[in-house]
Amino acid sequence: MRARHFLLLGASVLAGSLLWTGRPVSAEPMEGRVVRLAELEIDPAQLEGYKAALKEEIETSIRVEPGVLSLYAVSVKGHPDQIRLFEMYASVAAYQAHLEAPHFRKYKTETAGMVKSLTLLETEPILLGSKFR
């Protein structure tokens, strides 16, 4: 009994440590994923307000929307008012649901007067290589 106990426990711990890397055993197919890029120029006088609204929108989307996989926000080095977003969704349906989500609409309304220009780029994924998925 004791030997079997440790064998089973050991197997469980081993399985846990393999999963610890964050890599799922079977990768989801990349084909369904939707990647959108955004390039924004923000009014420098309102940059802090914009970044606060953006962070809240990203945190909420990742937390409550199952199909919002990644929302990466960066600024161009030396040009903090030049923002780039890399957005990855699980499917077209997940992307469309995000556009209708109340926290996304709130972000759009709050930041409408802060954004000087916005360029959205739809994309075709070539390869989405990651340690995480």
Place this chain on the structure above:
Amino acid sequence: MRARHFLLLGASVLAGSLLWTGRPVSAEPMEGRVVRLAELEIDPAQLEGYKAALKEEIETSIRVEPGVLSLYAVSVKGHPDQIRLFEMYASVAAYQAHLEAPHFRKYKTETAGMVKSLTLLETEPILLGSKFR
């Protein structure tokens, strides 16, 4: 003994299922991460060769370099020769190591005559929101 056995086993399985989501229990700090963006225009006559070299470079980097977290390659919809890369490294050291890696140098040499223009953008991360990490 049997009760304790199942308690321990249950805890291990529970831990495994929590990790199954791909979310580590403690998030790594975002501060050390390096994000670089690249915008490339490829010679249309050599696009398939370029994409094959790019995919090999991405797959190898993700597999063998611990500090290469994500390499996402997409093309602009309707403009397959316009490539965008989103690159995320664990640290400045990991980024510099990648630039010196033999598979990266091979990719650069192989594709030198295929790339019509290349714009590299260094960035400051604002928020890197993701289901995975």
